[in-house]
Amino acid sequence: MFATGISFREPNIFRNSLNNLDPPQVGSPCTNNYYLHQTRGEVYGLDHNRERFSAWNVARLRPKTDVEGLFLTGQDVLTCGVCGAMMAGLVTSGAVLGRNVYSDLVKLLKSTKKAKKTD
Numbered sequence: 001m002f003a004t005g006i007s008f009r010e011p012n013i014f015r016n017s018l019n020n021l022d023p024p025q026v027g028s029p030c031t032n033n034y035y036l037h038q039t040r041g042e043v044y045g046l047d048h049n050r051e052r053f054s055a056w057n058v059a060r061l062r063p064k065t066d067v068e069g070l071f072l073t074g075q076d077v078l079t080c081g082v083c084g085a086m087m088a089g090l091v092t093s094g095a096v097l098g099r100n101v102y103s104d105l106v107k108l109l110k111s112t113k114k115a116k117k118t119d
């Protein structure tokens with residue numbers, strides 16, 4: 001409603017494009033409740049407060065668990081958002097493989113650059 005209201009209350013700005021507009025898509029905490037089953041409306045997993053980032057909790061929210069062969073990943077292992085979840089995937093793959101996958105990536109980048117130069 002808010003997005004639609006903005007479009008139609010500002011006819012001067014949107015005059016030429018109103019007919020070409022796709023219906024805007026917006027969400028609210030209720031949307032998250034419904035589609036994501038996040039009963040308090042949150043989209044970013046654990047609350048990003050000071051407690052969440054205390055040394056104790058950061059140490060506990062790691063990929064490796066006390067259950068052998070069970071690893072965790074996603075935004076709650078590192079930090080929220082698409083990049084946070086992606087980096088968590090990297091950290092978890094490092095934990096699973098038992099190696100530093102960051103240095104693997106650096107090596108891969110260097111060899112790719114070298115290969116490009118010789119082409």
Ligand SMILES: Cc1cc2nc3c(=O)[nH]c(=O)nc-3n(C[C@H](O)[C@H](O)[C@H](O)COP(=O)(O)OP(=O)(O)OC[C@H]3O[C@@H](n4cnc5c(N)ncnc54)[C@H](O)[C@@H]3O)c2cc1C
Nearest residue numbers: 027032036043044045073074075076080081082083084085
């Ligand atoms: C509306 C909205 C807009 C957003 N916009 C942005 C943005 O612009 N930029 C940004 O950086 N972040 C954005 N985010 C946040 C971002 O999407 C999340 O931080 C990110 O997707 C978290 O990744 P994840 O892998 O931890 O969890 P998810 O992406 O939630 O992945 C978890 C997966 O596990 C599956 N799953 C759950 N339970 C089970 C089960 N029991 N068995 C099997 N599978 C299961 C789910 O179906 C899901 O596919 C947005 C989030 C929402 C909801």
